[in-house]
Amino acid sequence: MTSQSIRLVEDIVMPPTSQKSLKAIAGIVALSDRGATLVGPDGTSVELPVELYQVLRVVADELVRGNAVTVAPHRMKLTTQEAAEFIGVSRPTLVKLLDSGKIPHTKINRHRRVQLDDLRAYQVEQRKRRRAALDSLTTTSYQIGAYELPMHYDVDCESTVRS
Numbered sequence: 716m717t718s719q720s721i722r723l724v725e726d727i728v729m730p731p732t733s734q735k736s737l738k739a740i741a742g743i744v745a746l747s748d749r750g751a752t753l754v755g756p757d758g759t760s761v762e763l764p765v766e767l768y769q770v771l772r773v774v775a776d777e778l779v780r781g782n783a784v785t786v787a788p789h790r791m792k793l794t795t796q797e798a799a800e801f802i803g804v805s806r807p808t809l810v811k812l813l814d815s816g817k818i819p820h821t822k823i824n825r826h827r828r829v830q831l832d833d834l835r836a837y838q839v840e841q842r843k844r845r846r847a848a849l850d851s852l853t854t855t856s857y858q859i860g861a862y863e864l865p866m867h868y869d870v871d872c873e874s875t876v877r878s
Contacts (some may be wrong), residue, residue, distance in 0.1 A: 744775050
């Protein structure tokens with residue numbers, strides 16, 4: 716299977732039911748940032764590049780926490796349905812984002828395709844915009860005095876008292 720034929724939804728790795736060996740692996744990979752040696756079933760060994768070792772650390776840690784993991788190339792192209800699911804919107808909403816130019820895409824005949832790295836870039840930008848809007852709202856609320864709570868905390872009796 717080539718990297719282009721990997722489907723994002725189909726290649727989700729669920730945490731194993733038995734955590735014993737996974738916890739041991741996570742413990743071993745957590746010991747070093749420099750890398751490790753991979754030994755194959757035939758005894759052949761090869762040094763893992765640091766980048767691959769770091770990915771292994773993250774994957775092992777997430778699986779130990781009980782989280783599912785997806786590893787996909789950033790150049791992977793997704794259908795509009797897959798892209799919509801990835802960013803958590805409906806397909807019609809995604810199509811509006813594509814048509815407005817907010818997320819780049821390609822069109823093959825009538826079918827749109829979206830690169831995973833373009834979706835990640837959109838998510839990062841949206842996070843920044845939401846954060847800036849929240850910071851602005853907090854600043855404005857504080858300036859007009861609306862950020863003060865109608866209650867205060869009475870340290871002596873350790874209870875909340877209405878002002």
